[in-house]
Amino acid sequence: MREPQLLGSWLEAARARADAWKKALFAVLGALVVLNIFITPHHPHFVGEGLPGFWAVFSLGAAIAMVYVLKKIVYPVLARPEDDNGRP
Amino acid sequence: MAGLDQIAGIHFLHPSIGFLALALVMAFLSNERYMTWRWLLLAPPVLAIFSVMSLTFGPDGPRELASLHYLGQTLNLGRVDALALVFANVFAIQSLIGFIYALHVPDRGQHMAACLYIAGGFGCVFAGDYITLFIFWELMSIGSVFLIWLRRTQAATAAGFRYFLFHIFGGLFLLAGLLLRHADLGTFAFTAVSPDAARYYDYIILIGFLVNAACVPLHAWLPDAYPEATVTGAVFMSAFTTKTAVYVLARGYAGFEVLAIGGLVMCLYGVFYATIENNARRILSYHIVSQVGYMVCGIGIGTAMTLDGACAHAYAHILYKGLLFMGAGCLLYSAGTAKLTELGGLASRLPLVMICYMVGAVSISGMPLFNGFVSKTMTITGAAEAHRTWLALGMELAAVGTFLSVGIKLPYFAFWSKPTSTVALKPIPWNMYAGMIISSLLCLGIGIFPQTLYGLLPFPTDYTPYTAWHVLQACLILGFTGLGFYVMRAIIPPHASRNLDFDILYRLIGRGFVKLVSVPAAAIDNIWTDVYEKVGLKGLLASGIVTSIFDVKVIDGVLDGSAKGVREVGGATVARSQTGRLQDYLAAAVSIGLAIFAAVWFLG
Known part of the structure; x- marks a missing residue:
């Protein structure tokens, strides 16, 4: 089955506007944090959850820490050639 | 046909039946005429969806809708309640999606394997006792391993063997646990275990379940084998094995x-x-x-x-x-x-x-x-x-x-x-x-x-x-x-x-076993063969010749010489059927096993 060409070229055009998408992402993230000042959980399950920006900091910190620790420290220890099928 | 009435009665059409029947029918169809018969693949999933929907809209509360006697036990194949139905519901839908996705694959072997695998999944979900659960649990293992092997690459064959050995390992825990449980409680009924009252055999069964749930560190078979499965096989496998395990854990633990x-x-x-x-x-x-x-x-x-x-x-x-x-x-x-x-x-x-x-x-x-x-x-x-x-x-x-x-x-x-x-x-x-x-x-x-x-x-x-x-x-x-x-x-x-994971452990164990067999055991075997050739074989050959003459001339001759005839006709066929490939033997074993089970099911 042929994929729709029009959709493909729209995606190609969207890709060329990467900077605009990046600005849009930052704007959305800023808006989410602002919303978080007004919308907080009614019954926080632990102390920090009620603070505005908690989940933003948690997610950003977790993503950065996870990538750093896994790619820089864990990966070099565990990596083996891809197609050796586990042979020592 | 009492069995058929019970299983396929007006109240309950067991969703496994359609898949098992299609697997049987496909044994007589050819890959060349695939384009004409491929639409049949959609029939069992559609039947399963109707069956599960009719149960969902049926009366509330747990029901036992199908049982049969086998090996001196009553097998409960149709325990139906809300927990079973939520899993059966999505299994039925996903089986239809999976077969639509696989509709272009001109390989009946893959479709038969998928059918057996899905039938196993439904069988587990509706099983009311541990024996029924065990039978369908093993059927899932066998169906799914062929979805890996039938990719027909060297890596897939190797990964399939590791997958199968590990699932046999898990299955043995389940079998040991259910037998020990029966010895203590006198029942095979599959019911919830209270955490405070759990005995050692409950934990043995739990290990068997956790293998299929891919619980760390018993998980390594999954990322080892699924990437090697066929393109369409992996879609089926992602749905049934681990989720059946989740179902039995929710049911029992x-x-x-x-x-x-x-x-x-x-x-x-x-x-x-x-x-x-x-x-x-x-x-x-x-x-x-x-x-x-x-x-x-x-x-x-x-x-x-x-x-x-x-x-x-x-x-x-x-x-x-x-x-x-x-x-x-x-x-x-x-x-x-x-x-x-x-x-x-x-x-x-x-x-x-x-x-x-x-x-x-x-x-x-x-x-x-x-x-x-x-x-x-x-x-x-x-x-x-x-x-x-x-x-x-x-x-x-x-x-x-x-x-x-x-x-x-x-x-x-x-x-x-x-x-x-x-x-x-x-x-x-x-x-x-x-x-x-x-x-x-x-x-x-x-x-x-x-x-x-x-x-x-x-x-x-x-x-x-x-x-x-x-x-x-x-x-x-x-x-x-x-x-x-x-x-x-x-x-x-x-x-x-590729990253090191727990599968390295069982690869090492496997390699160690091969070394053990090929070095010390082989050396002992060589010495024994020498001794046997020099001492035992000559005497044995002489007595063998005498016995053979006695058999052919006296015993078979007294009858009608048929044994000699059968040996000469059958020898070549039997030799051809002995391919030496473990996959073929496994396929033959499961076919015979299913045939016996079907005979008991419908005639018993």
């Missing part, structure tokens, strides 16, 4: 603390490995471990809300994980590889594949409007409301890792990272798109109308996923994980490698 902790370890272990993996289908395999972790954790916490969350998540997971495997399967089918380092720049050339994949990706990541959001938040909120804050936080951390690796890393490096790709792409058949589009619509539909799913859950729930806070929280987690990816974009690109 709710409230076991070891599951709550083990589930969280699975959640995190899976995402950690997925973050550093290169093969798209292996990344998705590690995410099965992680997502099943949410379910196992919910079962371990054991409140009504977390059990509902586990079932809802299993339902949602089967749909979106099948969709993700279909998307990655399209890449493998079309571009010839699923390795991220060899992909990239495909978004404008495969836009529909990319969009369908992304629906699966945002579903698994728990984005509002998609089914993962209405099931994952239920499990996590349930954990928090049961005052298991650390478990809830751990699951949120796994959610960050999920979006990072399946939601951003995989699609970014498969579809975007490089300039538009110029590699030759094999055209993808229409039915593969159809399977993905149906799955995408279901992921979206359940996300928008969660009551369609909540209405099926075993416990009544008034959980509301769409509150302003839940939606904002999910958006914050996904958005800032995206920012994290952007910040770390220089470090995260995948490398062409």
